[in-house]
Amino acid sequence: MGEVLVVVEHAGGTVRKVSLEMLTLAREWGTPSAVVLGGPGAAEPLRDKLGEYGAHKIHAAEHPDLDGFLVAPKATVLAELIRAREPAAVLLPSTQEGKEIAARLAVKLDNGLLTDVVSVNPDGTAEQVAFAGSTIVRSRVTRGLPLLTVRPNSTTPVPAPASADLSPVEVVLTDADRLATITQRVAEAKGARPELTEASVVVSGGRGVGSADDFALVEELADLMDAAVGASRAAVDSGFYAHQFQVGQTGKTVSPQLYIALGISGAIQHRAGMQTSKTIVAVNKDTEAPIFELTDYGIVGDLHTVIPQAIEEVRRRRQ
Numbered sequence: 001m002g003e004v005l006v007v008v009e010h011a012g013g014t015v016r017k018v019s020l021e022m023l024t025l026a027r028e029w030g031t032p033s034a035v036v037l038g039g040p041g042a043a044e045p046l047r048d049k050l051g052e053y054g055a056h057k058i059h060a061a062e063h064p065d066l067d068g069f070l071v072a073p074k075a076t077v078l079a080e081l082i083r084a085r086e087p088a089a090v091l092l093p094s095t096q097e098g099k100e101i102a103a104r105l106a107v108k109l110d111n112g113l114l115t116d117v118v119s120v121n122p123d124g125t126a127e128q129v130a131f132a133g134s135t136i137v138r139s140r141v142t143r144g145l146p147l148l149t150v151r152p153n154s155t156t157p158v159p160a161p162a163s164a165d166l167s168p169v170e171v172v173l174t175d176a177d178r179l180a181t182i183t184q185r186v187a188e189a190k191g192a193r194p195e196l197t198e199a200s201v202v203v204s205g206g207r208g209v210g211s212a213d214d215f216a217l218v219e220e221l222a223d224l225m226d227a228a229v230g231a232s233r234a235a236v237d238s239g240f241y242a243h244q245f246q247v248g249q250t251g252k253t254v255s256p257q258l259y260i261a262l263g264i265s266g267a268i269q270h271r272a273g274m275q276t277s278k279t280i281v282a283v284n285k286d287t288e289a290p291i292f293e294l295t296d297y298g299i300v301g302d303l304h305t306v307i308p309q310a311i312e313e314v315r316r317r318r319q
């Protein structure tokens with residue numbers, strides 16, 4: 001089987017979940033190799049995790065300029081690596097950076113590109129979801145090798161231990177790669193809650209929560225369950241909760257083990273961001289709310305009555 005290159009998304013010395021998802025998908029098409037792009041010493045801290053999820057090899061491209069400039073150096077290094085290795089396929093994360101690198105690669109290599117892929121098939125096709133989840137598109141790259149970006153939270157990472165041998169990559173850059181310098185990095189303010197797109201439990205509130213103050217109830221339940229907090233667009237537009245927590249077509253895509261929707265009607269654009277959650281629970285006072293078409297457990301009732309009871313019960317069981 002050919003080598004499938006997986007371009008690793010990492011931050012602060014840890015592997016982001018989407019990289020493990022890509023390593024899992026890559027096995028469908030060949031032998032996964034991870035590619036780590038970063039400053040000196042970037043690859044070693046990631047090695048155990050990447051090996052646990054099936055990376056036979058880690059191509060480590062480490063150079064201060066990979067960290068000090070925007071995407072251009074990464075695209076240049078990757079293009080060279082692809083020319084040298086001639087892999088069976090290349091997977092990148094469907095993040096802002098991943099998509100920009102992929103687009104640059106497509107131009108450099110005169111290659112086709114599929115973005116926002118959610119799964120790959122043994123016949124060489126890849127799947128994308130269109131129209132807020134109502135249509136599955138199957139396609140294949142017909143020019144060059146399969147070059148894909150993979151949407152986070154589309155598949156469940158499955159461990160498959162492999163050797164993760166480190167292989168240094170020579171980094172050769174030109175002045176054209178050094179045109180956009182990173183002058184400052186500001187860490188997003190984060191609380192103690194898990195990252196929304198990586199949490200195994202998400203508690204989301206909608207317009208039905210009623211006000212920004214009432215979101216404290218959503219947060220209280222979330223904290224008791226070590227969950228992340230999400231919000232519908234109507235809740236965000238109403239000023240109840242910050243935009244960075246919006247779940248849906250124009251927000252984040254989540255796929256937790258448990259998704260709890262409080263006062264959310266279940267519009268198709270909201271579903272697009274959470275419908276692959278393993279277990280879905282909803283509280284809504286309207287029996288006809290479309291969210292109930294999706295739920296494993298539905299509670300018809302006023303959330304201001306239901307959530308305090310749920311909080312009390314979770315607290316009692318946790319004692």
Ligand SMILES: Cc1cc2nc3c(=O)[nH]c(=O)nc-3n(C[C@H](O)[C@H](O)[C@H](O)COP(=O)(O)OP(=O)(O)OC[C@H]3O[C@@H](n4cnc5c(N)ncnc54)[C@H](O)[C@@H]3O)c2cc1C
Nearest residue numbers: 206207208232233234248249250251263264265270285303
């Ligand atoms: C291009 C486009 C992109 C969009 N992107 C997104 C997106 O990314 N994410 C997203 O969420 N939406 C998105 N939307 C908006 C989407 O269409 C809906 O308007 C939105 O999801 C509705 O949010 P909601 O369910 O919180 O509000 P509503 O539709 O107003 O529903 C509120 C629900 O709360 C229930 N309720 C009210 N009070 C209570 C109570 N006390 N107890 C229990 N239940 C109660 C009501 O019965 C109702 O079902 C998008 C729309 C467009 C056109």
